Amino acid sequence: MNIHPNYFYSKNDEWVSVEGNKATIGISDYAQDSLSDIVFVEISVSVGDSLAAEDNIGTIESVKAASDIYTPVAGTVSEINNKVVDSPELLNRDPFGEAWLIKLSSDTGFDTSHLMDADAYRKYCEDRG
Amino acid sequence: MFIPHTDADRESMLAAIGKKDLNELFDVVPEKYRFPKLNLQPGLTEPEVTFLLDEISSANLSLDHTACFTGAGAYHHYIPAAIDNLISRGDFYTAYTPYQPEISQGTLQAVYEYQSLMARLTGMEAANASHYDGATACAEAGVLAYHQYHGKRKKILVSAGLHPHYLLTLKTYLQDFDGMQIECPKATSLDEISPEKLEEKIDMDTALVLVQYPDFFGQIQDFSELAKAVHEKGALLCVCINPIALGLLKTPGEMGADIVVGEGQPLGIPLSYGGPYLGIFTTRKELIRKVSGRIVGETVDNRGQRAYVLTLTAREQHIRREKATSNICSNQSLNALTAAIYLSLLGRDGLRAVAKLCYDKAHYAAKEISKIHGYRILNQRPFFHEFVVSCPQPPSDINQHLLDHGMIGGYDLSEEYPMLGNAMLIAVTEMINKEDIDDLCEMLKEGEHHGRH
Amino acid sequence: MDATEKTIFELSATGRKGFRFPSSDVPSSDLPESLQRKDLPLPELSEVDVVRHYTRLSRLNYSLDNGMYPLGSCTMKYNPKICEKAARISAFANLHPLQPIESVQGAVLILYEMQIILQEISGFPACSLTPAAGAQGEFGGVKMIAASLRDRGETQRKIMLIPDSAHGTNPASSVMSGFECLAVRTDERGNIDLNDLTSKCNERLAGIMITNPNTLGLFDENIVEVIRIVHQAGGLVYGDGANMNALLGIVKPAELGFDVMHFNLHKTFATPHGGGGPGAGAICCTEQLKAYLPGPIADILEEATEEVPPLYGYRMPEKSIGMLRSFWGHFGIIVRAYCYCMMLGAEGLRRVAEYATLNANYLMEALKQDYPLPYDRTCMHEFVLDVKWPDAPGIRALDVAKRLMDYKFHPPTNYFPLIVHEALMIEPTETESKETLDDFIKAMKTIAREARENPELLHQAPTETPFGRMDEVKAARDLKIAE
Incomplete structure (x- = not known):
């Protein structure tokens, strides 16, 4: 199981990477692995939408499971990764890289204090088996 | 009766599980409530139950011996002999839902063919494996529209030409959906049931516009302009069809519909006093993941053979539970098979032929009835195989008179649609001969002379 | 090949x-060109x-006429042929739903009597036969709870409790009826956890949906207490009748305190599954809820006199939640179920529950030696095994299920209920003989041995069927659902 050392993680297995006023959001390697072969990604927000933390941003489906995706932080949607919508299998291949889901911007920065760092998330995953 | 155990089997099985008798299996049930008396009659043998059912059925008037001019959502068509022969195969009707595709390819491929036929018939790209009937297919279109806009658009606009049971069912389904409103503009005449009337009411809060084609009163109208108006406001258009009519008529797909629903009963399914029927549901490709119910898709097995499976199952209740878009967990598989066999047998020419027969006979009937003093056809627009007749007496009296002479008249509209006066909805299918129509006219004339019978 | x-x-x-x-016997009429399809x-x-x-x-299909379906919670029992014949009687199959009521008295009588039969079996005073399927019955029943709470002015009651062992339709129906779902835990004996239940009963409680026996095949030992707790908190109790086959003549849900329940005629009353439908549902309920039943309901409109039989017809309950579908219900399925009930009678119905339960316990006893049994107590008509062998770690429930096909059996329900990870849920029904059960036991024991000795056999299974395992990912990614 891969865990990106510099990202923050939610209990719902989303990650967020913060660079100044920009944040990128995706799902973790653990999440893609437990979903197995992902066949569908729907992003239900649009560029310009302003989101509160924990707002639903879309759905990911595999053959046997479906998972709703929430943004771990608040912000305004600045970009959507249409590549992953067109090729959902990217999520299985590169969840921390190419298969990011959305980018957010925020003038006031991002509050990540409620999220786990890589170490805490590793333990959280191990506890779930 | 259908329990194969011998006494010896029972005793050895009880011994194997360490129970002294069958009663002991139920010790967990509170004693106070255990083994209540069932006040039911003693069981019957097969000859006895056959006699009983024959006797009960003799109080019914079968359409085998009767000309029937009632349609209103269920239509008497000829059912080719091969259909019952094929669907009576135990391999089809005693099979379970095809969750194990390795041993269910018969059902899966038949449903795939059904989906393809429905898509072609309606001019759409995608179809599901069916809903319960035309009414629930309409309701599920409403549910789809709700989810399409994440509950943000609150209005469903319904044509007054929609079957009244379908409207009621739609209301039942959506009444507990947060803030959903179903608006059905009242019409005081058939004329007022028009796409233009609906266009005025579409706004940015509208999720779905639902029309029927031909409508409940038989009228055929082109919804191409309506489709444009609906799409301008970003909403969805659903057209509820009669599949036989589509043997002749321009498809909803050509008009720009987003969803097509309909009652599939006319496709070889017996009237069976109202059910079980077949809910047709087809859509544009982009909407398929919002569609509820089962869907069969093509794939290959691990031996490289083309095969079919239930697909996109992650939408459904057994996976998504409270987040599923619908609670449906069956389809009308055997009736979908029936429809597939029916359309395979009839083919391109056969479906066109039966549609044309219905159309011609209905128009002959309308023309003849309109010649009778006191009777008037209310349809001003083109109609398919059903039309509204204004009668000089209450339709119930006329129908009683017809029934006394072994004929089933039209559907009495006077209670549900009082603004139409003494109106009756007459349907004519290929099962009606010219002679039946002439007899009907004779009897209507008689009624005219005798007044109330 | x-x-x-x-x-x-x-x-x-x-x-x-x-x-x-x-060819046509009337003149041809023109249809405007613009309205014709191309x-x-x-x-x-x-x-x-x-x-x-x-x-x-x-x-290419497996079917009941071909062999046993040990599908938990599906009640795949033999479909008697006489019931098929009954539904095809011309004066049943060839009736228009809207023909004059005088010309369909036999049909309405069947609906009326079927309502009475289900009322008698369930102990409830009212019944509606309009639901097209079990899930629709459930939806209708939950909506009745919503409607009655609205009438009581208790619209703050929004929480529907659903045991974690429940079928997915329960939460889906609840949400469609405007409720929020809250799961209730199952205790170590397979009962609803009373502490967890009590902690979730408050002024927001609308009700609870209970499948009893539950999907573990266990009769809840505290059922009367569970119902008392929910009622005391002002909630209503819904009974999911999926597993009624175990209760026929054994106990009446109404007497246990349930408020409303549904039946699946295609499970309990042997009507065929048709490869996925059509089935039929029915709702029974208390005196307090009957005004909310979906309609129309068959009734006697004019009592019989010495000269004439009663006049059967329909009425809509005063505060009905409305229609669930067009016309009167799945009449063709109801005729089959009626025929079945008339053949069984009171005694025959009880024998169904007895032998279904005997068969399940017989299988469970034989199989628990080879397969872990998470809840080991006398079961009702079904039970759940957990495919978790320390010495065969790579084998999953799915592999056992697929391998069973090579032994000519339909697999049991797997991966349900969700609280047992590698669940195999087995329901033999009463119509399987001891010989068939013994064959099934033999196949299951052989597979348990193969799992250790030659696990590849299970991973590759099935190989004896016309088709092998499917590429489900391809089906979903390269979506082709019509041509």
Whole structure:
């Protein structure tokens, strides 16, 4: 199981990477692995939408499971990764890289204090088996 | 009766599980409530139950011996002999839902063919494996529209030409959906049931516009302009069809519909006093993941053979539970098979032929009835195989008179649609001969002379 | 050998005909050109083509007439042939739903009497036969709870409790009826956890949906207490009748305190599953809820006199939640169920529950030696095994299920209920003989041995069937659902 050392993680297995006023959001390697072969990604927000933390941003489906995706932080949607919508299998291949889901911007920065760092998330995953 | 155990089997099985008798299996049930008396009659043998059912059925008037001019959502068509022969195969009707595709390819491929036929018939790209009937297919279109806009658009606009049971069912389904409103503009005449009337009411809060084609009163109208108006406001258009009519008529797909629903009963399914029927549901490709119910898709097995499976199952209740878009967990598989066999047998020419027969006979009937003093056809627009007749007496009296002479008249509209006066909805299918129509006219004339019978 | 059957589109040949209608006996009428369709892309086959095609397809199916379906919570019992014949009687099959009521008295009588039969079995005073399926019955029943709470002015009651062992339709129906779902835990004996339940009963409680026996095949030992707790908190109790086969003549849900329940006629009353439907549902309820039943309901409109029989007809309950579908219900299915009930009678119905339960316990006793049994107590009509062997770690429930097909059995329900990870849920029903059960036990024991000795056999299974395991990912990614 891969865990990106510099990202923050939610209990719902989303990650967020913060660079100044920009944040990128995706799902973790653990999440893609437990979903197995992902066949569908729907992003239900649009560029310009302003989101509160924990707002639903879309759905990911595999053959046997479906998972709703929430943004771990608040912000305004600045970009959507249409590549992953067109090729959902990217999520299985590169969840921390190419298969990011959305980018957010925020003038006031991002509050990540409620999220786990890589170490805490590793333990959280191990506890779930 | 259908329990194969011998006494010896029972005793050895009880011994194997360490129970002294069958009663002991139920010790967990509170004693106070255990083994209540069932006040039911003693069981019957097969000859006895056959006699009983024959006797009960003799109080019914079968359409085998009767000309029937009632349609209103269920239509008497000829059912080719091969259909019952094929669907009576135990391999089809005693099979379970095809969750194990390795041993269910018969059902899966038949449903795939059904989906393809429905898509072609309606001019759409995608179809599901069916809903319960035309009414629930309409309701599920409403549910789809709700989810399409994440509950943000609150209005469903319904044509007054929609079957009244379908409207009621739609209301039942959506009444507990947060803030959903179903608006059905009242019409005081058939004329007022028009796409233009609906266009005025579409706004940015509208999720779905639902029309029927031909409508409940038989009228055929082109919804191409309506489709444009609906799409301008970003909403969805659903057209509820009669599949036989589509043997002749321009498809909803050509008009720009987003969803097509309909009652599939006319496709070889017996009237069976109202059910079980077949809910047709087809859509544009982009909407398929919002569609509820089962869907069969093509794939290959691990031996490289083309095969079919239930697909996109992650939408459904057994996976998504409270987040599923619908609670449906069956389809009308055997009736979908029936429809597939029916359309395979009839083919391109056969479906066109039966549609044309219905159309011609209905128009002959309308023309003849309109010649009778006191009777008037209310349809001003083109109609398919059903039309509204204004009668000089209450339709119930006329129908009683017809029934006394072994004929089933039209559907009495006077209670549900009082603004139409003494109106009756007459349907004519290929099962009606010219002679039946002439007899009907004779009897209507008689009624005219005798007044109330 | 390739088992693939061509599709009707591949079999089509231009100009071929499978059916001819008589020529018209009336003048032709014109239809405006603008309203006509351009083309009609339907296949063209002969009757021979069609009959052989669908006959060949049918042979690719497993079916009840072919063998046992040990499918938990599905009650795949034998479908008596006389019931099929009954539904095809012309004066049942060829009746229009809207023909004059005087001309369908036999049909309405069947609906009326079927309502009475279900009332008697369940102990409730009222019944509606309009639901098209079990899930629709459930939806209707939950909506009745919503409607009655609205009438009581208790719209703050929004929480529907659902045990974690419940079927997915329970939460889905609840949400469609405007409720929020809250799961209730199952305790170590397979009962609803009373502490967890009590902690979730408050002024927001609308009710609870209980499947009893539950999907573990266990009769809840505290059922009376569970119902008391919910009622005391002002909630209503819904009974999911999926597992009624175990209760026929054994206990009446109404007497246990349930408020409303649904039946699945295609499970309990032997009507065929048809490859996924049509089935039929029914709702029974208390005096307090009956005004909310979906309609129309069959009733006696005019009592019989010495000269004339009663007049049967319909009425809509005063505060009905409305119609669930068009017309009166799945009449053709109801005729089959009625025929079945008339043949069984009171005694026969109780024997169904007894032998279904005997068969399940017999299988459970034999199989628990080889498969872990998470809840080990006398079961009702079904039980759940957990495929978790320390010495065969790579084997999952799915592998056992697939391997069973090579031994000519339909697999049991797997991966349900969700609280047992590698669940195999087995329901033999009463119509399987001891010999069939013994064969099934033998196959299951062989598979348990193979799992250790040659696990590849299980991973590769099935190999004896016309088709092997499917590429489900391809089906979903390269979506092709019509041509």
